[in-house]
Amino acid sequence: MGEIRFGVDDLAHLRFAVSPLWESVAALRASADPGGHALHLPWIKTASALGRERTDLLPHLPGLEAHAPPPRCPLAEIEEELTAFTGPPEHAEALLAWWRAGVRPYWPRIRAVLEADLAYRTRQLAEDGIQEVFAHLHPSLRWAEDRLTGPGLPTGGLALDGGGLTLAPSAFTNRCVLLLPRRSEPGPPPCLVYPARAVGTLWERRAEPEDGLARLLGRSRAGLLGRTSVPTTTTDLALQTGLSPGAVSQHLAVLRDAGLVTSHRYRREVYYRASELGRALLGQTS
Structure with missing residues (x-):
């Protein structure tokens, strides 16, 4: 169990974003674990047969997650995000190929689910405040006083020191993941990835207009x-x-x-x- 500690400035600098790079990494993990991601089976049946890049990347999943950078802007492009990717260049190239083959063809409907989640969270923030936002991100998270606690957060505690935090929904993850910037240079604030709402609608057949x-x-x-x-x-x-x-x-x-x-x-x-x-x-x- 770890925690993130907030100051007044950090709450004022709360941001929301969508990360195509993280979705590519999370989609890769989902494609390798159909039993744990049954909602995505319609997509997994297609994605599992895609390209050598997927097979080559699977053994490196933990490293890929560790090297994924926080998004720098609300609607980042994957090419921009890959410039901050800290893994080997061959992994970045393979991730881009995997994105193009396995994720980008479905990106409009994936992004629609993610942006609907963002619209819900920002409305919740405006109407009910930050405590309600954190209280409903994931059952494992707890907000108390000035800190957010939960599994997967830094065990020694992370003080944001006024830089704020980015929240990013994900269609392909069922847990919370903290993405940290590189320590050697200034960059975007840390990003907490959380499971998006209404993912069950992602692969539904779209009804024709009445x-x-x-x-x-x-x-x-x-x-x-x-x-x-x-x-x-x-x-x-x-x-x-x-x-x-x-x-x-x-x-x-x-x-x-x-x-x-x-x-x-x-x-x-x-x-x-x-x-x-x-x-x-x-x-x-x-």
């Missing part, structure tokens, strides 16, 4: 609207639907002009999300 909504908007636009319950990019929507990015952009422009989706830019990408009116049409009350 006929009434499809007749109103057209089947393509209704389908796109249904996939914007969480912030989503044009590229992700194109991968999910099989439509060209140009066609997706045109349909999204119509939905945005009608007030059914909103958009915001983060770094180099524009994210689309169903508006309150759009969610009402989809029958989503929250």
Whole structure:
């Protein structure tokens, strides 16, 4: 049993993030343990047959976890994260190949689950405070006074010293893992990875839009609207639907002009999300 000690500044610097690199490592572990990750069996059946990279990486799983860096920004790219990876270069290259073959084809739906979790946690933080966030991250964690305790945390205790902590949900882990920055240079704060909510929905078959909504908007636009319950990019929507990015952009422009989706830019990408009116049409009350 270990602990993380917080100061006032650390609570003010609490962050949330998604880490494609960690998801690649955690997915690799899940693919090697079907019995412990039964929810992922539909994906594991495909992933287990993928590439020599997976077979070569499996013996090095503990080291891969130890060398995975904390994410530097909320929506990091795996290529950026690999620049801070402290393992052997050949492992970094194999991880990137594994990501491209085993994880990236499914990333839009994986990221949708992760971002839905982040939306839930940030709303919980705003409404109920940090104690409630920590109380519901994982049954093994306990928050008391100024510290978080649980298995897998540093046994000697970790004082954050004002740098804060990043929280990152994971679709492929069923435990909490602490990712630490390299000590030799300044970097991002430590990151606590925890199991995401609603992972059971990850591999469900996606329902087609109801006929009434499809007749109103057209089947393509209704389908796109249904996939914007969480912030989503044009590229992700194109991968999910099989439509060209140009066609997706045109349909999204119509939905945005009608007030059914909103958009915001983060770094180099524009994210689309169903508006309150759009969610009402989809029958989503929250």
